[in-house]
Each structure stands twice: as structure tokens, then as C-alpha cells.
Amino acid sequence: MILAIVLALVAFAYAVPSPVVSRNASLNASQFEVKSLPGANFLSPSWAGLILVFGTADGNSLFFWLFEAENRAYDDNLVIWLNGGPGCSSLIGFFLENGPTKLGHALYVDQPVGSGFSTASQPNPVNNNERITSDFYSWLKAFYQVFPHLLEKKMHLMGESYAGVYLPYFASRIMENHDSLAVNLTSISIGNGILDNNTAMTDVTVGSFMKLNAERLGMPQNILDTFSAADRTCGFDSVLEQGSKYPPPQAPINILGNPEHLNFKRQAHGNKLSARRFGPEAECDLKPNTSAAVTSSILNSTCYGSCATFSTAGDYLDTLSESRGDIWFNFYNINYNCTAIDPTAKLTTYLNRADVQKALNVPQYSRRNGTYPFQSCNHKLIQSLTPPYSQSEPPAYSVLPTLISKHKIPVHIYHGALDMLVNHVGAELVLQNMTWNGQQGFQQRPNKPFGTMTTTTTQISPRWRGERKWATAADEKNNTRPAAGVWTEERGLLYHLFHEAGHGVPMDQPEHMFNYVRDVVVGRT
Incomplete structure (x- = not known):
């Protein structure tokens, strides 16, 4: 193979x-x-x-x-x-x-x-x-x-x-x-x-997800309580209650609000997008490490907007990882530990080889090493095709x-x-x-x-x-x-x-x- x-x-x-x-x-x-x-x-x-x-x-x-x-x-x-x-x-x-x-x-x-x-x-x-x-x-x-x-x-x-x-x-x-x-x-x-x-797939449900996986994530009870309180303030708790019933209430469940303007703004920060759009970095608490800081980030962040439970959860877990040496956080699989390998670089290198591209019938270009510049993701497409x-x-x-x-x-x-x-x-x-x-x-x-x-x-x-x-x-x-x-x-x-x-x-x-x-x-x- x-x-x-x-x-x-x-x-x-x-x-x-x-x-x-x-x-x-x-x-x-x-x-x-x-x-x-x-x-x-x-x-x-x-x-x-x-x-x-x-x-x-x-x-x-x-x-x-x-x-x-x-x-x-x-x-x-x-x-x-x-x-x-x-x-x-x-x-x-x-x-x-x-x-x-x-x-x-x-x-x-x-x-x-x-x-x-x-x-x-x-x-x-x-x-x-x-x-x-x-x-x-x-x-x-x-x-x-x-x-x-x-x-x-x-x-x-x-x-x-x-x-x-x-x-x-x-x-x-x-x-x-x-x-x-x-x-x-x-x-x-x-x-x-x-x-x-x-909204339905991230902000409404991330607090519940963290509660289910609290020990895996190494999250203290006071922080979990903070996210639960935010769910009540934002009206997410009633949505979760309806969605957890089998059979469900026979009427559409109203997904409240517009948290983070339906946008993964945490990712936008990672991509270093314009501070004019998302607020000066100095006004954003991107490393909340207390209950008060978490509450402020969720409800009052100038970077994310109100009810930003998803972005705040990521920031908190990153902060927790930095402060403790035994925790390593990964959005894609919360069970990955510090020995997990990031395969992106090796695949990119392999698929940018001229002999590999020739084998795959990719046209050769007269630029630098003569290969097509392969990247795993086109970030311009990601930005243009995701909300808002x-x-x-x-x-x-x-x-x-x-x-x-x-x-x-x-x-x-x-x-x-x-x-x-x-x-x-x-x-x-x-x-x-x-x-x-x-x-x-x-x-x-x-x-x-x-x-x-x-x-x-x-x-x-x-x-x-x-x-x-x-x-x-x-x-x-x-x-x-x-x-x-x-x-x-x-x-x-x-x-x-x-x-x-x-x-x-x-x-x-x-x-x-x-x-x-x-x-x-x-x-x-």
C-alpha cells in the first residue's frame, strides 16, 4: 500500500x-x-x-x-x-x-x-x-x-x-x-x-461536550461551572435540553442568537487577519485562565462578540496547555498526546516533488523547481466560503x-x-x-x-x-x-x-x- x-x-x-x-x-x-x-x-x-x-x-x-x-x-x-x-x-x-x-x-x-x-x-x-x-x-x-x-x-x-x-x-x-x-x-x-x-454545532454545544470529557481535557470544576452559567445566560441550556430528548419535542428547536456572527473568529486570529476587523490585539484576552476571565471572554469579548463559548473554550484550553506541561490540546482529537505526529509537512514535501507530480500527470511548470505548488488547504477559499x-x-x-x-x-x-x-x-x-x-x-x-x-x-x-x-x-x-x-x-x-x-x-x-x-x-x- x-x-x-x-x-x-x-x-x-x-x-x-x-x-x-x-x-x-x-x-x-x-x-x-x-x-x-x-x-x-x-x-x-x-x-x-x-x-x-x-x-x-x-x-x-x-x-x-x-x-x-x-x-x-x-x-x-x-x-x-x-x-x-x-x-x-x-x-x-x-x-x-x-x-x-x-x-x-x-x-x-x-x-x-x-x-x-x-x-x-x-x-x-x-x-x-x-x-x-x-x-x-x-x-x-x-x-x-x-x-x-x-x-x-x-x-x-x-x-x-x-x-x-x-x-x-x-x-x-x-x-x-x-x-x-x-x-x-x-x-x-x-x-x-x-x-x-x-451556532448549533459549536457555541451551543461546546460546553456540554467539555463536561462529557472533563477528565480527558483536565478541566477544573469551577471552569466547567463557568461555561454552564454562560449556557444559561445565552439560552443554550434550554436548546440542549430539548435536543437531548428521544423522541424530541415535535416542533423545531429554536437555535438562539448569532454567537460570533457565525464565524470561527478564533481561527481568524490564528491567521493574523486585520486587527481593524476584529479589534486591536491589546483589547482581546486570548489567554483566559480564571473564571472571571472566561466569563468576560464569552460574554464581552471585543474580538469574538457575545456568547463566544467555542472560541473561548479553545483559548482556555490552549492557555491550560501552556501553563501545565502534562496537557496538550488538539481540536481534532482531544485524546492526542504530545507524541502525536503532525503529518502535514511530509505530505506537502512529497507531493511537491517533480517526479511525483509527473507520475500523477500534473502539468510541469517552469517556476523554481519546475513543480506545481501543492498546499494542503487553500486558505483564501476557506475565508471566502465560510460565514459570514x-x-x-x-x-x-x-x-x-x-x-x-x-x-x-x-x-x-x-x-x-x-x-x-x-x-x-x-x-x-x-x-x-x-x-x-x-x-x-x-x-x-x-x-x-x-x-x-x-x-x-x-x-x-x-x-x-x-x-x-x-x-x-x-x-x-x-x-x-x-x-x-x-x-x-x-x-x-x-x-x-x-x-x-x-x-x-x-x-x-x-x-x-x-x-x-x-x-x-x-x-x-
Whole structure:
């Protein structure tokens, strides 16, 4: 497997206008064949390169990497994987999470234009979801012209994070235009996805998430009490109470207010954006370390605005990490300890090698070392496509329900319980507030166990002293290993919660994720 050479890799893209192939060129699959890959002893048959997005300005193209199914028993499936960002390369998913797959043909696409190896006609190519959806659908039609034998396969759209926005809209466009392109869309699967507005998925629920994981996070009781008091002041407590009921109240749950202007302003500070927009740095307490400072940051911050529980939580945990040597905080998986490796730099270096890019049929450029400047995420796209700069209707409002109820497309939602960036409490609140096939929310709490944990799970931080979810040698001997997670299924919607996984479930729990794709995503259809 390719992962043997690059187990620690990740990266994302810069928008650079460029010639790809002539609009009049006759494309065929042989032009995209990947004959070898530097450092890889074995490579499944695959095809990679750039295909233009027709109907748009010159220079807009999407990069893809297609792998033939390793197990012919699953030859009738095509799994399309998308990473999020927005504006991050799906090669992250390939190198760090999935690789080639035995469960069907696997297609990784860098989109929207300007992300990963994909090119764009201008530095800020897209700023709304409608354009992204149109581009992807136009590109998909061109892709099937090159690989027509795949059109009959069962398509499974799958991805994580901001792909929670992409995938429902892409699926909707496919189903609405089925007469003109008969795609056999069979399921969509969203991992740790953005399904609703940022208020519901972050500020409303982060206090509850921290309370559930207080010992893992090393948070003292007085700070937890401070966040609980803020939840009452902001009206979040009543929202959480309604969202925790199974079945839920049969009326939409009102998500109050507009905390942080629906924007991750903490990230904006990290990117060193204009102080004129977010207030002088001197006026911001970015290192709250007392109850009073936490309260002030949540309710009265000149940087974040009122009810900024999410940004304040991140600032507090960063401050706690700095003041104590035994704590290391990571939004993507709160269980990662100080020995966890950041794979981004190595992946970026590898994918910027001229021999690697040549192998992947990426056009060579006469600049510096002659390679295309690959980056894992295009931060201009992230800024232009996230609130308040860009607004699109959250998929949970109508797009997802329509896919399930009208088009009868099975929808799979899975989540890692240790992800604080897009936490599972928020995802469950959103699902309890969503109406599909005539009813609102799940009628029963997710409680069916699946899988069993092994001793080789996510690294456990030395700060953790709470109830364990992982297995010990004694568990192995006594055959009493705890479940890998819990799940439920109602009216065409499935939800799986993986106990010992963060934002990237396939990376944290590869065995259980493989079983999930085999038995749930592919096996149920």
C-alpha cells in the first residue's frame, strides 16, 4: 500500500491559472494512467490528472485520482471521497485515511477549483456553494465521458468535515438531473460533517461536550461551572435540553442568537487577519485562565462578540496547555498526546516533488523547481466560503430531508466522539432538530453497540484518568472488550458514533471504519 511510504502525510492547494488540456482535445483513459509512484513498491491500477470544468472560464480544472477496486467482488461500487476545508485536498483522505480500497473503485477529487492540484482561472475562484455544486456536476459529466464504464456502478458519495455541506448539494443536483445523466447514486456518507449553522454545532454545544470529557481535557470544576452559567445566560441550556430528548419535542428547536456572527473568529486570529476587523490585539484576552476571565471572554469579548463559548473554550484550553506541561490540546482529537505526529509537512514535501507530480500527470511548470505548488488547504477559499463571508442554506434544513424522503437515498452520518472542532453533541442536536419521512429526529437514543475495541487504539494522553473506552490486555484475555461505538437507524437515516476517534475517523480507527464501509455503506445497498 502507498501508505507504507508516506504514513505521515497531508497538504492543500493554491489557485494558479494554467493550461491543462485543450478544450478541443479528445480525452481517453490511457492519457491518465499512473504507471508508477516514487517510493511505492506496489500500486493498484490507477488513473490521475486534470479534467477541465466545462462551461466555465479557461483554467478551471479539477484533479482526480481513480483507483480500480482491489477486490473484484466489489467491482460494482464507485466510492467518491471528498475532504472538506472548504478548499482542502482530498489527497489527505487518500494518504492519511483510506488509500486504495478493496470495497469498490475509489475516486478522490480535489475540489472546488483552486484546491489541491486543481487549477483556477483567478486567485479567488469561487465564493458560494451554488458555483461549487455547478462546477462539480459539470466536471462529473466530463469524467464519465472519459470513464464511461463507471456510469453503471453504484455511486457512494463519501467525505468528512465541510464535505457535510458539499455532498448533500452534489447528491441533490445528481438526482434532480437524473434524466440527463443517469448516475446510479446509491448512498451518501458524511463523517464529522458540517450539517447545520455554526451556532448549533459549536457555541451551543461546546460546553456540554467539555463536561462529557472533563477528565480527558483536565478541566477544573469551577471552569466547567463557568461555561454552564454562560449556557444559561445565552439560552443554550434550554436548546440542549430539548435536543437531548428521544423522541424530541415535535416542533423545531429554536437555535438562539448569532454567537460570533457565525464565524470561527478564533481561527481568524490564528491567521493574523486585520486587527481593524476584529479589534486591536491589546483589547482581546486570548489567554483566559480564571473564571472571571472566561466569563468576560464569552460574554464581552471585543474580538469574538457575545456568547463566544467555542472560541473561548479553545483559548482556555490552549492557555491550560501552556501553563501545565502534562496537557496538550488538539481540536481534532482531544485524546492526542504530545507524541502525536503532525503529518502535514511530509505530505506537502512529497507531493511537491517533480517526479511525483509527473507520475500523477500534473502539468510541469517552469517556476523554481519546475513543480506545481501543492498546499494542503487553500486558505483564501476557506475565508471566502465560510460565514459570514458566504452563506448557504445548511443541508439539514431541507436538502438532506429531501434526499431521504423524496429520492430515497440512504444517508449515513458517522462521528468521532473525541472531535471538538465539530463535536458529536452538536451533530446529534442537529439530527434531533431535522424532520425526514414525516417525523422529527430519532425516536430512540443511539444505543446499539457495534464492533469491539482492541489494545491498539488512539494514543492515550497521560492526563486521562476517567472511564476508559479502549481495551486492555485483561479485556483481551477475558473477552470483555468494550464496544467500538453505538449506532441507530430510523426511516432511511443511520447514525454511528465511534468512541475512540476524532475528526478523522478512518485515521483513528481504520479497522472499524473499514468494517463500517463494508457492512453499512456498501453492504446494505
